[in-house]
Amino acid sequence: MAAKAFQKIFTKITQITKATCTLKASGVGNDELATVNGRLAQVVKIANDEVTLQVFTGTEGIPTDAEVIFLGKAPSLKVSELLAGRFFNAYGDPIDGGPEVDGEEIEIGGPSVNPVRRKQPSELIATGIAGIDLNNTLVSGQKIPFFADPDQPFNQVMAMVALRAKTDKIILGAMGMTNDDYLYFKNVFSNAGVLDRIISFINTTENPSVERLLIPDMALTAAEYFAVEKNEKVLVLLTDMTSYAEALSIVSNRMDQIPSKDSMPGSLYSDLAKIYEKAVQFPEGGSITIIAVTSLSGGDITNAVPDNTGYITEGQLFLRRDSDVGKVIVDPFRSLSRLKQLVIGKKTREDHPQVMNAAVRLYADAANAKTKMENGFDLTNYDERTMAFAKDYSTQLLAIDVNIGVTEMLDVAWNLFSEHFTPEEVNIKQELVNKYWKK
Amino acid sequence: MSTKGIVKGIVSNLVIVEVDGAVSQNEICYITLSGTKLMAEVIKVIGKNAYVQVFESTRGLRVGDEVEFTGHMLEVTLGPGMLSKNYDGLQNDLDKMDGVFLKRGDYTFALDKDKLWDYSPIAKVGDTVKAGDWLGEVDENFQPHKIMVPFVFEGEYTVKELAPAGKYTIYENIATLTNAQGEDIQVNMIQKWPVKRPVTLYKEKPRPFKLLETGVRTIDTANPIVEGGTGFIPGPFGTGKTVLQHGISKQAEADIVIIAACGERANEVVEIFTEFPHLDDPHTGRKLMERTIIVANTSNMPVAAREASVYTAMTMAEYYRSMGLKVLLMADSTSRWAQALREMSNRLEELPGPDAFPMDLSAIISNFYGRAGFVYLNNGATGSITFIGTVSPAGGNLKEPVTENTKKVARCFYALEQDRADKKRYPAINPIDSYSKYLEYPEFEDYIKDLISEDWIEKVNEMKNRLLRGKEIAEQINILGDDGVPLEYHVTFWKSELIDFVILQQDAFDAIDSVCPIDRQKYMLDFVIDVCRTDFQFNGFLEVMDYFKKMINLFKQMNYSEYKSENFYSFESELKKLIAERA
16 A cells, blocks of 8 residues: 555554554554555554554564554445455455455444334244244344354355345355355355355455454445445355454453453453444344354353353354254254244244244153163153154254245144144144144 | 543543543543544543543544543433433433434433423422422323432422422422522422432331232242342343343333343344333333333443443432332343443453452442332332342353352342253243242231232242252152152152243243233142142053143143133133042
């Protein structure tokens, strides 16, 4: 970036750490961008005439007489319809060989929506996957992560959800993604012929990790443009938020902040909330839905990242390999969509809430029966029936390869109920039993 | 001449200001950033440097920007017109703000300037009055809103003049008071109070003893909370904290409900905005929103204002309590408030306590819970603030500083449990770990015997014993197997399951089951305890399970039916037939 006439240039760096450098400068605003020998950096601390900059690409090779130019603005993105179909890096520069995007320049990480200007989410997002639509129904304006171990096929499921959901734009924010996965997404989207409604902001494992901190705000600034200005339904995919949190902890560590749980900064909750809370349903019809990935280490959800995330997002989805049927299923016990109450039984058939709960309860009974069997106890006839039910339920509904409509899912569930149980054992409101029980 | 200063340093929302005069701790100041003024609070002073926490984003702030100090602490404006408003943590009226996004430095007035209120005097000319005494009354959403001698007035005053009954705005004088020095002071309907200072204008604060009905069986029956009581709900995410809190705020028998959404999800607040205006207050038949105030500082709103929000809500609760009203204050979640304290303490580079929380966390929490309570006002009337806070323990581990410090001060403990939530046994309150200290208060026991029945507490305790016994047996069956234990163990276990399914579990999304009035709770507990005390005949443990499952199913149908309706009685008579089969 070339220096312009009004920009101030400084050349006296007094302190350099791995991620930051400090210099004497004046007239600098908080959060402002600068370049240090051409590398992009951002103001993170000002003390009298000492300004500390976070250098996104790291400080390797930065000399104490580096040329520092302050750009007089916070990180920003040029937004317009032209964003559609393009691939960008963390700074919003094109990486697909195409031209720079023209448009209005907007500072990223902008203000929050006034809560009284939000509308209550009420539109179901159908994915065809019964483990989601039946048990953990998604709603537009919702924010929900997959909690998954790195070996699980969360990116595939996410891509499937993105393609089946009826949305106007899909925005992919990739943080610390392997190049292979990046190419996978690119392939899937172009094979489906939907590249023109997809916008991607990519930080791969090959890019500096601190750069990732810009990805969610870039993606969401673009999302806000389409949702607010164009009243479009926007789906934002953020993967992987654990990589984002790791970058946060690196920076806070370099700034000598006292770490709290799991070496994460004390502000982790607020930092994550600022991103996820951009999910919104606007009264004019536009919406931002966020589906994210939080990768776990050995399934541990008490780690600070998944734990704080769980308190912010509206539920979470867990994938699990069901060894009894040999398929990956959406785990009905640990998965939860908090907003499902807004649509199930209202936008879907009246029996949805009770059918969903009854099936999960019976599945839980099957898990108990299985424990009993493993401990070498005799099984009752009921135990055996629940276990048979569990297998059918897993294969016909929970497996991620299922692709049917919600009403059909309910019918399948009633079929399974009548096949394995009596109405008393299913414990559903009598009027619904009278209406839907398969005789 | 007020104190001024200039910005010297910035780290996130902590700003160091060099001042030219006196400043006080917690004083409010405004920082000018290219034309807009950002509100901030002094949290530390070293020499000429005041450390202030800014209630907004500090993006673009520069060294040398000007700061003006106001000479007062963070205050709220109190007067008629607060009910049914949606405020942010600093009491800005959110509905008065323009645009979809919150703009920095956009501060809006908390009350309505032009609205005329139907006023009638209560005091008489010549009365001697002091701070908090009632001068008159206006009708605010059908609540008798008392106009009081401003809380900041010290000493005694004589009422010199009183406006006659009529319509007035909040700015019009409604009384002239004469102080001991003979000076006349005009009083209108608005007053201000610093949020971090408790309002203590009452005669006496006895131990609370009156049941506060919530319509939730596992609370009212098993672990009741009282008017002026304190309770807290810790629970891992996904265990139904928010659903439970919303349920309580919808159903509780309170005059005023204040909900402080502190650092939680915006969509949850939107749910309240959307639903409350349509919901009927089960006690008055009017709309719920009319008696509700929402203080919304959601998780993406500035962190410093999050800390302020709970104090703002508490001060408004104290104001309504001084009118002799029953106030229910809910804060979701106090952990977010503690985290806001931690973020600031961290930036101030204070030595951290456990889990990097500030060392005085325990004192801050107990002082805050201490502001709730049941009081006798100076004129003999009673008022109360019942406070229920949720706690979001990191990793679901209850051995963390916020939970532990709250446990020391809150009298009711509602332990939400992952295991119950996984099994969809909602509300997922563990009946054995949870407690209400009020059950041990003799004054509560007298009250409840009078209200419900002589043997109520005895039955509640029997119910809890049976649940504990059931849990022990379940563990034994797990180890020894179904046929490794005597038959009567299965019966005892299934009796405890019956209690769990019929009394403890409740469908918060069913129109009928979600609210269970206390007389219905009595009816069901009496019935269930009768069944538990009955001896049944069985020939094997398989029969026990089938039989009790049938029974539970019928009892649940009863819970889903309108109380004492035809359906209700028909399920009941079916049940009685079933019981007679084996009794």
